[in-house]
Amino acid sequence: MNEEKKRILEMVESGLISANEALTLLEALEKEPGQNARKERRENLLDELIGLAQRFSSSGQKQSREFKSNAYQSRDKVFQFVQSAMQRVRDIEFPLGKTVEISHVFEEKDFVPRRIKVEEANGNFTIKPWKEKGVRAECHVKLYGADDEDEAREAFIKNSVFYARDEKLSFSVGLKLMKVDTVLYVPEEALHEAAIKLFNGSFSMHDMDVYSLEVKTANGKIEIKRSKVTEFEGETGNGQIHIIDCEGQKAEASSFNGAVHVVGAIGYTDIKSFNGNVLCDVKAGGAHTVKAQAVTGNIEIYVPKDTSMKGVLRTNLGYFQLPEEGMRKVEEKEEMVQKMVRFESEVQALDNIVIEAETKTGSVSVQEITLPATDDKEPNGTDSPSSTADGE
The missing domain is CATH 1.10.287 (Helix Hairpins)
Incomplete structure (x- = not known):
């Protein structure tokens, strides 16, 4: 004591x-x-x-x-x-006696942010677009140790910052013994920059256009759907990272314990997981480099058919899987501590992708798929690999 x-x-x-x-x-x-x-x-x-x-x-x-x-x-x-x-x-939470839950709304009308900065110790954070000209943060607050709602509300307002000036929106919660789940509504106009830092909480965003997005959390999932993110950097200690149906120039994602899935048209993809599977499903549209690393998990990479590939795959204990046709092995080694294969397409195409994949104990699979013409189904009526992949 x-x-x-x-x-x-x-x-x-x-x-x-x-x-x-x-x-x-x-x-x-x-x-x-x-x-x-x-x-x-x-x-x-x-x-x-x-x-x-x-x-x-x-x-x-x-x-x-x-x-x-x-x-x-x-x-x-x-x-x-x-x-x-x-x-x-x-x-494990903070069981420090009585807890009080309240709801609170921050709002700034006639304001269109170009930059967003968020810092929060405990709680999930979500960004959603809307057609209004202004920003609105809907907060659900759980305060540990408060006696009543008035005390909880006073403590929350005193220890939080909601600042909207000069095209910049800042939101932070300074009291650590407080869990705040927040949904932030912003105008549909493109954001230039967003930086989200959480300790214990998940982040989600969909249908947004952001030039630069940085998300870091120690314990929580990161999920981005149907968005255009020119440059993305995401990191979580415990949780999955899902970037689904997105496009951009660069995406870097890393998880210590959790799967990392990237699906979309992204030029440069660099994804890593210590304890989880890694999947990259490349869609048409300017993708040129895929780098994937894992320790205990498998790596799966799907590339559009009629795209030329070259690269190198490495594993200590697993196996390799390459397309059965149209691919030749330039170099192949099986040493005492590592197996390696260097490959390239037999026929060069207009779209070229360089692949580097390495896992310690898992396997590496590189496969060609035919992109659907009008919907998200494969020609044979089955779901695409990315829609049925294991989330572990």
């Missing part, structure tokens, strides 16, 4: 939390001393997870063919451990 109080006072001294937040934490410690054990378990769990990832990554290059069966078992254990560990982390 004394050690926890000392840590809270140090956080106040360093400016990480306010005096009111420290008082709330101290009162919670007095009321519920059992919360120290939960916090300690959470910290130990994260430390164990990070250590495991470092050990697994450093030992990946030391695997040899004669130990493949053991390596596959180790891969499955790592996959199951990370999944269960992250689920336990996700389920």
Whole structure:
């Protein structure tokens, strides 16, 4: 108990939390001393997870063919451990006594933002377009430790910022013991820049036009649908990243624990996952480079038929799958610690794509598909690979 109080006072001294937040934490410690054990378990769990990832990554290059069966078992254990560990982390909230829920709306009429900046510790954030000339943020707030709605509303307004001036919109919530789920409505006009930083929460956006979009969250899913994003950068520690039916020039997406799926016409795609499958479904429209990396997951890449390809695939324990026709292997190696194949199309086409894919324990598949002419179905009436891919 004394050690926890000392840590809270140090956080106040360093400016990480306010005096009111420290008082709330101290009162919670007095009321519920059992919360120290939960916090300690959470910290130990994260430390164990990070250590495991470092050990697994450093030992990946030391695997040899004669130990493949053991390596596959180790891969499955790592996959199951990370999944269960992250689920336990996700389920841990801040059970600090009574909670109060309120709703609040921020609104600025006759305002069209060109830049959006969001910072939030806990809660999901969604951006939606609308036909109005103005911005509106609908917030559902859950405050831990408040006695009534008036106190909760006062604390939320005092510790949040909604600033709309000079074509810039800033929204942030400073109180860490507060969960705020926000839906932000913005005009349909194109945004130049949006930067979203969350700690514990998911982000979603659809039917938007943004030049530069940056999304980072420690624990949450990132989902973007039917949007034009010229430059995208997304990162999550625990959660999936789905970029579906989008177009742009560049997309970089990384998840520690979760699948990464990119479907659309994107020029340069760079996607990574430590513990999850990686999928890139390239649609027609200027795509030229695909880079994909995974540790425990498989990699699937789908390219439009009649597009010429060249690239290199690598794996330690898995296998390769290339189109049965129209492809030749320029170089193929199967060494003690890694397998590699370098390939290229036999016939050059107008559209060219360079592919680089590497996974430690999974497999790599590169396949050609025929793009639908009028709808999202394949000619034989089945869904496209991207619509039925496993979300794990």
